[in-house]
Amino acid sequence: MIKKENEDYKKKIIELENKIKKLELKIEEKDIVINEYNKTKELQNISNNNNTNINKIKELEKEIEKYKNYCLLPGEKLITINFISIDQKINFNTFAKKTDIFSKLETSLYEYYPQFKETENYFLVNGKKLNRHKTLEENKINDNDTLTLGIIDE
Numbered sequence: 001m002i003k004k005e006n007e008d009y010k011k012k013i014i015e016l017e018n019k020i021k022k023l024e025l026k027i028e029e030k031d032i033v034i035n036e037y038n039k040t041k042e043l044q045n046i047s048n049n050n051n052t053n054i055n056k057i058k059e060l061e062k063e064i065e066k067y068k069n070y071c072l073l074p075g076e077k078l079i080t081i082n083f084i085s086i087d088q089k090i091n092f093n094t095f096a097k098k099t100d101i102f103s104k105l106e107t108s109l110y111e112y113y114p115q116f117k118e119t120e121n122y123f124l125v126n127g128k129k130l131n132r133h134k135t136l137e138e139n140k141i142n143d144n145d146t147l148t149l150g151i152i153d154e
Contacts, residue, residue: 072097079136079143083109086150090116102139103132109149120152 072078076097083092090113096105102123110117123130125147130139141147 077143079141079145081105081136081141082144082146084146084148085116086148089113090149096136098137098141099135101133101135102130102141105136106132116149116151122150122152124148124150 076099078095079098080093080095083090083094090109092109092112094105094108106121106123123132125139125141125145128140130141130147
């Protein structure tokens with residue numbers, strides 16, 4: 001009888017050992033799945049970070065583009081210019097390089113005051129009419145000069 005019990009116990013032990021092995025295999029499989037899931041999540045986080053970085057880079061590129069025109073070469077100088085209009089509807093301050101063509105400045109003025117874009121205008125500095133196709137330097141526009149916008153009556 002003891003022999004029989006011993007054999008039963010041995011069978012039970014073998015069954016339990018087999019069950020343990022099966023459970024260990026299942027645990028290993030689940031660990032593999034969890035690791036794959038974690039890797040996928042990690043890759044998604046990296047991708048999200050890359051997208052965020054790409055967006056930041058694009059924003060910075062836009063900022064650089066805005067200020068690119070104001071990178072000064074040796075000998076170049078930025079000057080401040082004030083625009084006013086005869087009718088006092090414009091009071092606009094800006095800055096530019098002395099080597100900029102005046103029409104470029106005129107365009108930036110019209111971005112803020114689009115209603116003047118459709119009128120035929122002239123500009124004066126120190127009583128002299130400006131040539132839109134010349135540089136600020138050629139038009140003898142200096143730092144802190146005030147340019148007056150006048151409208152040619154139709």
